[in-house]
Amino acid sequence: MLFERLRKPSHRILLIGLVMPWLSAPVLAETDSAKASKQSEVLIAELAEDESVEDVEQSAPLQTKGKDNKARKPETPQGGAGIDTPSAGSRKVAPNIDLKQVAPPPEAQVSAPTDTDADAAESEAMATEAVAEPEPQPEIREGKVFTLLDNDVMPGTSTRLAWTPRIQIAGLSQTTPVLVVNGINAGPTLCLTGAIHGDELNGIEIIRQTMYDLNPEKLSGTVVGVPIVNLPGFQQGSRYLPDRRDLNRHFPGSPNGSLADRIAHSLFENVIRKCDMLVDIHTGSLKRTNLPQLRADMNNPDVAEFTRGFDRMAVVHSSGSAGMLRTAAVEAGIRTVTLEAGESHRIQQHQISAGVNSLTSLMERQGMISRMFVWGDPEPVYYDSDWIRADHGGILFSEIELGAKVSEGEILGYVSDPITNAQHPIRSTTDGRVIGMAVDQVVMAGFAAYHIGTEAEVPGE
Numbered sequence: 001m002l003f004e005r006l007r008k009p010s011h012r013i014l015l016i017g018l019v020m021p022w023l024s025a026p027v028l029a030e031t032d033s034a035k036a037s038k039q040s041e042v043l044i045a046e047l048a049e050d051e052s053v054e055d056v057e058q059s060a061p062l063q064t065k066g067k068d069n070k071a072r073k074p075e076t077p078q079g080g081a082g083i084d085t086p087s088a089g090s091r092k093v094a095p096n097i098d099l100k101q102v103a104p105p106p107e108a109q110v111s112a113p114t115d116t117d118a119d120a121a122e123s124e125a126m127a128t129e130a131v132a133e134p135e136p137q138p139e140i141r142e143g144k145v146f147t148l149l150d151n152d153v154m155p156g157t158s159t160r161l162a163w164t165p166r167i168q169i170a171g172l173s174q175t176t177p178v179l180v181v182n183g184i185n186a187g188p189t190l191c192l193t194g195a196i197h198g199d200e201l202n203g204i205e206i207i208r209q210t211m212y213d214l215n216p217e218k219l220s221g222t223v224v225g226v227p228i229v230n231l232p233g234f235q236q237g238s239r240y241l242p243d244r245r246d247l248n249r250h251f252p253g254s255p256n257g258s259l260a261d262r263i264a265h266s267l268f269e270n271v272i273r274k275c276d277m278l279v280d281i282h283t284g285s286l287k288r289t290n291l292p293q294l295r296a297d298m299n300n301p302d303v304a305e306f307t308r309g310f311d312r313m314a315v316v317h318s319s320g321s322a323g324m325l326r327t328a329a330v331e332a333g334i335r336t337v338t339l340e341a342g343e344s345h346r347i348q349q350h351q352i353s354a355g356v357n358s359l360t361s362l363m364e365r366q367g368m369i370s371r372m373f374v375w376g377d378p379e380p381v382y383y384d385s386d387w388i389r390a391d392h393g394g395i396l397f398s399e400i401e402l403g404a405k406v407s408e409g410e411i412l413g414y415v416s417d418p419i420t421n422a423q424h425p426i427r428s429t430t431d432g433r434v435i436g437m438a439v440d441q442v443v444m445a446g447f448a449a450y451h452i453g454t455e456a457e458v459p460g461e
């Protein structure tokens with residue numbers, strides 16, 4: 001962790017300067033105000049240790065000054081109210097794309113009537129290309145047209161759409177791919193979100209494998225996947241947004257708030273509200289790893305029932321905190337869990353397979369697909385849990401492995417002081433199972449090292 005801190009900042013500043021000139025300007029403009037520095041103190045505390053670039057608290061709305069667009073229409077007013085205004089009436093039918101084939105990327109599009117003529121012409125060209133072949137009209141078996149991001153996705157088809165929160169310079173704007181498989185049969189809408197923290201990679205692959213295996217001709221209901229929600233973070237290998245904030249503390253967001261608020265708001269209004277069920281996929285953070293597990297508010301009967309569909313998954317009760325996508329979605333009446341699998345910055349096949357299997361079982365339980373075979377051990381296991389912390393600074397060496405069953409008093413690992421040669425054991429405070437743990441690293445006193453789950457009939461009590 002220490003090394004990270006030393007290494008990252010200069011690197012990060014350089015990147016921001018190069019990649020996002022629009023960000024560095026306000027940073028410079030504000031560093032001399034005492035107010036700004038006070039605010040950045042607060043924010044640094046709020047953020048985690050691997051970030052140290054000055055934050056831009058009062059970032060002015062990133063408006064596009066239409067100098068390069070002759071056809072600029074009345075632009076987004078101050079406060080960015082146009083972020084996700086769905087444009088009435090101008091929907092189009094999404095091209096049917098076989099997701100198993102490598103297909104062209106989604107056309108740039110989305111709501112708001114701010115597209116330039118050039119953009120529109122380009123999208124149109126791409127759309128025509130994509131729909132070049134006449135589509136055979138599938139026989140509609142009570143499946144419904146699914147409308148998302150101003151596109152109608154016909155029953156029995158799959159497609160790639162694009163979402164943009166409209167926070168960037170319009171000419172440089174990047175869209176975030178959204179995959180949709182709309183089943184030919186009626187059923188619920190399941191949404192999958194990945195990489196809300198841009199450095200959490202396992203979920204991206206879990207969503208790819210899950211979505212690309214679905215056959216819209218056999219599916220009941222709709223599956224929507226956003227494999228990389230935090231695209232800027234993903235591109236920089238960062239957990240955070242370009243404004244140094246944690247997106248997963250800003251849901252459901254607001255159209256007039258910070259950058260994170262606006263992105264959260266746009267995603268929530270344009271995509272999440274379309275979902276009946278949501279699985280938000282994460283990994284451990286700060287060099288910690290997790291057994292594949294769900295975080296769910298077991299005090300909410302709808303959510304508790306929802307968890308029963310996840311085969312062989314550890315379920316940890318957690319009521320969630322304000323600003324998390326899970327919390328906001330549950331408050332909006334969407335059955336939601338967080339799926340945690342493995343470590344950040346890594347692609348871990350074992351964790352990915354566990355995630356895919358579990359989502360497959362969920363879809364089967366919800367009547368969306370029928371599986372060829374049944375897994376041996378179909379029940380999820382419920383846990384209450386506690387973190388055990390290091391009481392000394394030093395180098396952490398673990399004696400046990402992820403998933404191990406441990407008993408009270410058992411030594412889980414040591415913190416070794418490299419200067420005095422003292423060895424400080426860390427002992428389990430309870431019987432249970434190691435459902436999450438830190439990888440070996442330099443730690444300080446108070447560092448949460450082992451997450452011990454105790455099986456519970458009714459978690460959360």
Ligand SMILES: [Zn+2]
Nearest residue numbers: 197200282283
């Ligand atoms: Zn995360």
